[in-house]
Amino acid sequence: AQSVAQPEDQVNVAEGNPLTVKCTYSVSGNPYLFWYVQYPNRGLQFLLKYITGDNLVKGSYGFEAEFNKSQTSFHLKKPSALVSDSALYFCASSGGYNKLIFGAGTRLAVHP
Amino acid sequence: EAQVTQNPRYLITVTGKKLTVTCSQNMNHEYMSWYRQDPGLGLRQIYYSMNVEVTDKGDVPEGYKVSRKEKRNFPLILESPSPNQTSLYFCASSRSGSGANVLTFGAGSRLTVL
Numbered sequence A: 001a002q003s004v005a006q007p008e009d010q011v012n013v014a015e016g017n018p019l020t021v022k023c024t025y026s027v028s029g030n031p032y033l034f035w036y037v038q039y040p041n042r043g044l045q046f047l048l049k050y051i052t053g054d055n056l057v058k059g060s061y062g063f064e065a066e067f068n069k070s071q072t073s074f075h076l077k078k079p080s081a082l083v084s085d086s087a088l089y090f091c092a093s094s095g096g097y098n099k100l101i102f103g104a105g106t107r108l109a110v111h112p
Numbered sequence B: 001e002a003q004v005t006q007n008p009r010y011l012i013t014v015t016g017k018k019l020t021v022t023c024s025q026n027m028n029h030e031y032m033s034w035y036r037q038d039p040g041l042g043l044r045q046i047y048y049s050m051n052v053e054v055t056d057k058g059d060v061p062e063g064y065k066v067s068r069k070e071k072r073n074f075p076l077i078l079e080s081p082s083p084n085q086t087s088l089y090f091c092a093s094s095r096s097g098s099g100a101n102v103l104t105f106g107a108g109s110r111l112t113v114l
Helices: none
Strands: A003-005 A010-014 A019-021 A024-026 A032-038 A044-050 A056-058 A064-068 A073-078 A087-094 A106-111 B004-007 B010-013 B019-025 B031-038 B042-051 B054-057 B076-078 B087-094 B109-113
Touching: A003 A087, A010 A019, A019 A106, A024 A073, A032 A064, A032 A073, A044 A056, A044 A064, A073 A087, A087 B042, B004 B087, B010 B019, B019 B031, B019 B087, B019 B109
Parallel strands: A010 A106, B010 B109
Antiparallel strands: A003 A024, A019 A073, A032 A044, A032 A087, A056 A064, A064 A073, A087 A106, B004 B019, B019 B076, B031 B042, B031 B087, B042 B054, B087 B109
């Protein structure tokens, strides 16, 4: 069965330090992979996606993610974290038509 | 502004009292979907619609109904709500049902069933 795992419930990082939010997937065929962010009392906002091509994908607000087929991972990264990056982050995979499978979410806390 | 609008944003109701959560998009999107978000479970799909009059079940459809009579609207109906339907609900839309398309989400509707 198709699934997405986010192994960390929460990630804490100091402002200015690099951040990584982990995601692994299990889908048949070639996956489409996404990262969405949710700020308090807001809907999910699209950050970036991997469909095909370059394994390093750049997205909004300075975020990027690296697709690693051998490790079935799609970790979200940012070189220098901001306090305003604090939010709930969701990794998602589309193994086919009509449906996104979401991970459980990782809460990112960036401390001043 | 391109957006998905859900109403109500917050609702407290009692077991068995029928309710409808409305969803409307202004982007002429063909595909619309409802998700529920629960702590530790992420988002799970309830129902989706590929176009007008075309709807199908997602992963957790029990206790819910939907309809798609117009392209812009996709209401979620709880005929007889129960406490296990207390959750945060999101409506989303995209240009088509292709897995490569980005979903645009509404702001969410927090439902409490007592």
